Amino acid sequence: MGLPELNRRTFFKGAGALAATAVGAQLLVGCNASKVRGYGGSPRALPIPPVELGVREGNKVHFTLVAQAGDTQILPDVTTHTWGFNGTHLGPTLVMKSGDEVSVDVTNGLDEMTTVHWHGMKLPAVADGGPHSPIGAGQVWSPEWTVANEAATLWYHPHTHGLTGLHAYRGLAGMIIVEDEAATALDLPQDYGVDDIPLVLMDHRFLEDGSLDEEDLPDLGLLGDTPTVNGITNAHFAASTRRVRFRLLNGSNMRFFNMAFSDGRQFQVIASDTGLLDSPYEMSNLAIGPGERWEILVDLEPGEDVTLESVGFADNFGVPDDEFVPDFGMGDSFQLLTITGPAEDAATAPALPGLLVKSTVPDIIDAPERSFVLNTFSINDQQMDMQRVDVIIDHAEPEIWKVTNDNSDWPHNFHIHDARFKVVSFEGTDVELFNEGWKDTVGLPPGATATLAVEFGHYPDPTWPYMYHCHMLYHEDQGMMGQFVIVNPGDKPAVHLGSGAAAAGHEH
Ligand SMILES: [Cu+2]
Structure with missing residues (x-):
């Protein structure tokens, strides 16, 4: 005598809409409208990593x-x-x-x-x-x-x-x-834990007894349903200044967050993965994929309440939203951090610096170009092999790496070790990602090709390889990774890499 299927669905839809307006994430608990759980209990103070x-x-x-x-x-x-x-x-x-x-x-x-x-x-x-x-x-x-x-x-x-x-x-x-x-020397908030706040974003799944659910979901691995910030759910930050710098790190295995404030307010993006932007960029939402970092500034009025949220990607990150595709959670919305503004007498924030750093672009005229095609769990049709060198770099100059997500219905991203890069073009998708500044990880919606101007640290060593890989960690662990070795001109990589001598059964 349960509710007819249609009514049940309608009910869930309604509950989802309520939660989406941030009436209360509590409503989400036990509700199927979103896979993401709300918070239990009352808010707790945001822990600051020592x-x-x-x-x-x-x-x-x-x-x-x-x-x-x-x-x-x-x-x-x-x-x-x-x-x-x-x-x-x-x-x-x-x-x-x-x-x-x-x-x-x-x-x-x-x-x-x-x-x-x-x-x-x-x-x-x-x-x-x-x-x-x-x-x-x-x-x-x-x-x-x-x-x-x-x-x-x-x-x-x-x-x-x-x-x-x-x-x-x-x-x-x-x-x-x-x-x-x-x-x-810049007039930016830089008092750690006071106005310069680290936010380590993750998501987990929990079993009834509170232990971590470590079961890999098909194709999704350890995608979580419960967001955490600095290691707790339902975190609250009581600001003591009118301007706060948040250092955002997406430390999750598989989840792309789409950061926004509950009232849609604008914030300033000041730094990407590996450094300051040339100048602050005003944004109202910002995608951050697994492994990426952004630094943002937000201005707060005394006593006000506002919530830092992740909102569903309007375009579902280019991932088809149907029963044939795993649900990567691109449509999920949830609260991450409730924030209270400072006291009345908090000093007014200074004018924003117009210029943060002098922008440089790697000189890629005549640079070597390489392509990397990502598909399911492989790159260029190969899976990770600890003793295979995929790329040899025998010079100290920048390179052009063209990275394509060849899956039509899966997201990926791409991280390069020992490097920073600028995204010089981004094609093959209607999804618009903010890709300014120096990065080391770039998000790749289905079909996307990112052309990267890459600067490597130059430490020639034929024995030890660096990695490039999808930073959706289930994909990486399934073999979506390759190795490059940096050598002096004319040198070749060692026959056995890293601890390969031991792996190959040779005595040291
Ligand atoms: Cu991937």
Whole structure:
């Protein structure tokens, strides 16, 4: 005697519409209109990942990271078994300066192997932390490099062969803030945790007992249904200033967020993945795919309430919205962070700087051009092979990489290690993505071709490869990844890559 199917559907549609107007995400719980769950309980203060300045002596700075397991209160009234660095969940924000000589001791306190990759950093491949740099349980890995990057928001996360998604999902992820003198001199909010706020965006699925649901969904892997910010649901930020800088990091496995404020207000985008934009761009919504970062400024009136949301992509990110296509969640809408404005007497925000950095574009006249065609779980019809070199770069100049999403109904994206790039053209799709500035990861709606002018860090080494891959982590773990080696002119890659000698059965 249940409701007729038609009525039930109508009811769900109505509930979805209510939730979409942000009357209350609570309504979403147990409702099928959206796959995304609302928040349980009352709002909790946004946790700010601890800042880690390292042990500094001049421009030498040493960091210590310990990967460990523990229990964390992601949900309001139950604990979840998670992984983290220097804590039970996520990791500290590492702060380093351009030109610093960095060393890190990464101790693996877990009971299984993992790796740590410095996403967005130009650095020698042996220090890059890809799948060739496993850290066994109880082992310590100690990479060193000099920070060649300009001021930017980068991050670190595992890059374990076939297990990157699961390890990140369990909580191994942290932010890196690179500072430089030019950026510090700008009149931008830069008081960490006060007006300069890291926001690590993720999504998870939970079982009844609060533990993480680690079952891969067909084609979607660990796409979550419950959004978290800095490791909790239903986070609230009480601003103390009228202008706030949010450093957005999409640390999710598979989800594209479409950031907007509940009242549609405009905000200023000031930085992309790997550095400041030439000038602030006023936007009212902004896509951020897995692995990407954006920095935004938002102005707040004293005492007001506003919510940072992810809203459904109007065009469903170019993904057909039908029963034959997996639901990548492109139409989902949900609240991420409720925000309260500052006190009445908070100082007025200064005028925005008109110019942030002097824009440069890589010189790509006569640059070598390569194509990468992404389809389902392969790139150029091949899947990841730890001992195959896909690309040899034997020079220090920029290259043109033409990257195509050849699937008609799946989204992908593309990340290049040891590099920064500018998107010089974006074709083959009606989806409009904001692609200004230096990036290391670009979103690819179905059919899209992004032409990238890529600058690589030049650290010739025939033995250690770098990765390029889809940063939708289930895709990466299914083999959607290739390897490039940077060598001196005329040199060839080593016969056995990285720890390949051991892998091939040779004794050291
Ligand atoms: Cu992909």
